[in-house]
Amino acid sequence: MLKNNLKISYFALLLSILNFLLYHYPFFGFVFKNVDYQSLGGAILIVCLVIIMLVANFFVFFLFTYLSRFVGKFLLVLTFLINSVAVYFINTYGVIIDESMIGNIFNTNYEESSSFFSVKLVLYFIILGVLPSLYIIRVKIIKTTFKKFALTSALSLAFMLILVFANASNWLWIDKNSKTLGGLAMPWSYSVNIPLYFIHKHQENEKEILLPDAxxxxxxxxxxxxxxxxxxxxxxxxxxxxxxxxxxxxxxxxxxxxxxxxxxxxxxxxxxxxxxxxxxxxxxxxxxxxxxxxxxxxxxxxxxxxxxxxxxxxxxxxxxxxxxxxxxxxxxxxxxxxxxxxxxxxxxxxxxxxxxxxxxxxxxxxxxxKYPSRFEIFKPVCNSVELSKCSQEELxxxxxxxxxxxxxxxxxxxxxxxxxxxxxxxxxxxxxxxxxxxxxxxxxxxxxxxxxxxxxxxxxxxxxxxxxxxxxxxxxxxxxxxxxxxxxxxxxxxxxxxxxxxxxxx
Known part of the structure; x- marks a missing residue:
């Protein structure tokens, strides 16, 4: 049973664990598929990724909540709601939430976005987004002293740095798969790539480079x-x-x-x-x-x-x-x-x-x-937006x-x-x-x-x-x-x- 009164550090840790359990099946599915988890090196890499994921999210959640409980809760609710939708698209369509996908999202109009609506999307949003958000809103956070905040933050950062350098032998693998890993990690996939998208968009659109006259x-x-x-x-x-x-x-x-x-x-x-x-x-x-x-x-x-x-x-x-x-x-x-x-x-x-x-x-x-009915030459066809529910023949x-x-x-x-x-x-x-x-x-x-x-x-x-x-x-x-x-x-x-x-x- 989740408590309604939590110290700020326990609250941040609990949400980090929930974030890990609810939204990172695709992330670790990719890792297990591409790493020899039965070897010692592979097992160490997976354990370190789990710990880094938990500590990194704990640090951010702890920081936001300490600076402002109201703003911190608002950002956490927003994070969990977006996570639920992002994981739906990752699980349903196999997408990766990288900078190019962020560009797709911001260049999608209502007609296209509405075509993705489904019962499964609603269930994801309610179960993985709304329900955790209701708990976040309801829980009462017991604030800590600045001294404890500074000590906890410093220890978290130091621990992450130690783990990163301890995995120096795996840096090459992580770098090679950084786009996929970054696109599957919640909430880092969109929270990092949204600013990058707008920064690059602004740079591109500052001025059209005219070509020589023809x-x-x-x-x-x-x-x-x-x-x-x-x-x-x-x-x-x-x-x-x-x-x-x-x-x-x-x-x-x-x-x-x-x-x-x-x-x-x-x-x-x-x-x-x-x-x-x-x-x-x-x-x-x-x-x-x-x-x-x-x-x-x-x-x-x-x-x-x-x-x-x-x-x-x-x-x-x-x-x-x-x-x-x-x-x-x-x-x-x-x-x-x-x-x-x-x-x-x-x-x-x-x-x-x-x-x-x-x-x-x-x-x-x-x-x-996308076509008039008289062009439905091949049958049966897939009529669902949840493509994985259709047979390969229908799709x-x-x-x-x-x-x-x-x-x-x-x-x-x-x-x-x-x-x-x-x-x-x-x-x-x-x-x-x-x-x-x-x-x-x-x-x-x-x-x-x-x-x-x-x-x-x-x-x-x-x-x-x-x-x-x-x-x-x-x-x-x-x-x-x-x-x-x-x-x-x-x-x-x-x-x-x-x-x-x-x-x-x-």
Whole structure:
């Protein structure tokens, strides 16, 4: 029975133990999987990690509560509530709460976040979050003297330092797995990575680095439609050898070419940034649509998604703006991106046109809600946001149907371009990243690229050409950065930043 009156040191220790027991199964699951716990060195490492975890959290909880019992309780309640939600996502989807995942969270809109709601999430929140929080609120804390506070704090810090240096032989292993360990330790995963995310975000967005001015070399009428895919992995495209026919239309399309490609990252913000930049970097260089718009190219951006870098163009239409002028069932899905597109292109008075369609077709966990019912070709499908509850067949069927719908959307883009014969045209389809569908007990995406399985970074790179005006180089492998230079080449844009080696066209 938990007492309602506790000395501050006992209170901090109790909460540290509760924090350890309630939220660190994934952490030690990873440790036991990657350490030989039957050896003496492995056993010592595990024991030391347990002790360091307990002492570190004890020290922080003790410090907060001593400085202010009210503020300390508030922070502890907040910690336990966030921990419960974080552990739900770790256990359910196999995510790691690192800096990139924090970026995903802050770049998620209401529509996406609401799709994760489930009874299991509510149970996690109540049992692992609300119930411990009620005890924290109810308990009366007996404060200690400053002398005891200083002594306890000093001993805690000294003990942690001794343990850290005693494990010098394991530093290499800890450093190698630091991202995963840090992303699974509660509350350190988000309490450290949230400030890091905002610090790096502020540094990136201080000022967009402008690229050297470009010039248009000719007056030939040219269009590039760049379709940015969402969570599309190449292995589920029949164009890439997948045994199920997920590309019934594109497989019958002439002048269509596929390339093996990999993404720069496993989450949308970094993946889209990489597609639109001339080089993969942590800096915020001027992105493709902004650059071409500034240099007198007609640029059209249509999106049902989010997470792109700041867009500075005239013709920007999001999902709500597109739906306002659209009627019918298909307006609720990514086909809304094509509503009035051909007319908008033909209304342009410029010879060079770049259209970017940012889709959301294959984003989980609600794959079965990403396409109209007539595209439910493969059955049965997973209709739950708790993906681990679905069978592998149901989950993959639902995801495969999103690829069938993508196939339909791309074929419609191609048909529109075929009708505009006065333009030389091409369509590029490149996904922002891949997707895990239960392989290695992982779901969706967001694992750090250095640790991610191939399902999360092997992406489709599909190119269609209207005529023999241009041909393609025999590239064995492409990256997302090939897009920038290839678009410049096709549209006849001359720029000091252009890199011929990153261009896919002859």
């Amino acid at each position: 010039t248009i070399k000719d007056n030939e009428k040219s269009i590039v439609i760049l379709v940015i895919g969402e969570s599309a992995r190449s292995q589920n495209f029949s164009l890439y050898g997948y045994p199920k026919n997920t590309n019934p239309l594109l497989s019958q399309t002439k002048n269509l070419h596929t390339f093996n490609a990999t993404s720069c990252a496993t989450y949308t913000t970094a993946g889209v940034k990489c597609i639109l930049e001339h080089t993969n970097s942590n800096k915020l260089y001027e992105i493709l649509p902004n650059y071409l718009f500034r240099n007198d190219v007609e640029v059209i951006w249509r999106t049902t998604n989010w997470g792109q870098p700041p867009i500075h163009i005239k013709n920007y239409l999001d999902k709500e703006a597109l739906k306002a002028s659209c009627e019918g069932e298909d307006c609720a899905y990514d086909e809304v991106l094509l509503q009035g597109l051909k007319e908008q292109i033909l209304a342009s008075k410029k010879n060079k046109i770049l259209v970017i369609l940012h889709t959301s077709t294959s984003h989980g966990p609600s794959y079965s809600k 993959i069927n639902a995801y495969d149907n999103t690829i069938v719908y993508t196939d339909y959307l791309l074929s419609k883009v191609i048909e529109d371009l075929k009708q505009m014969k006065e333009y030389h045209s091409t369509m590029l389809f490149v996904s922002d990243h891949g997707e895990s569908l239960g392989e290695k007990n992982l779901y969706m995406h967001g694992i750090p690229i250095s640790l991610a399985p191939k399902e999360q970074y092997e992406i489709p790179f599909i190119v269609w050409l209207l005529d023999d005006y241009r041909q393609l180089k025999p590239n064995a492998h492409l990256t997302q950065n090939h897009v920038f230079h290839s678009v410049l080449n096709f549209l006849g844009i001359q720029s000091p930043i252009y890199n011929e080696e990153m261009n896919i066209f002859k």
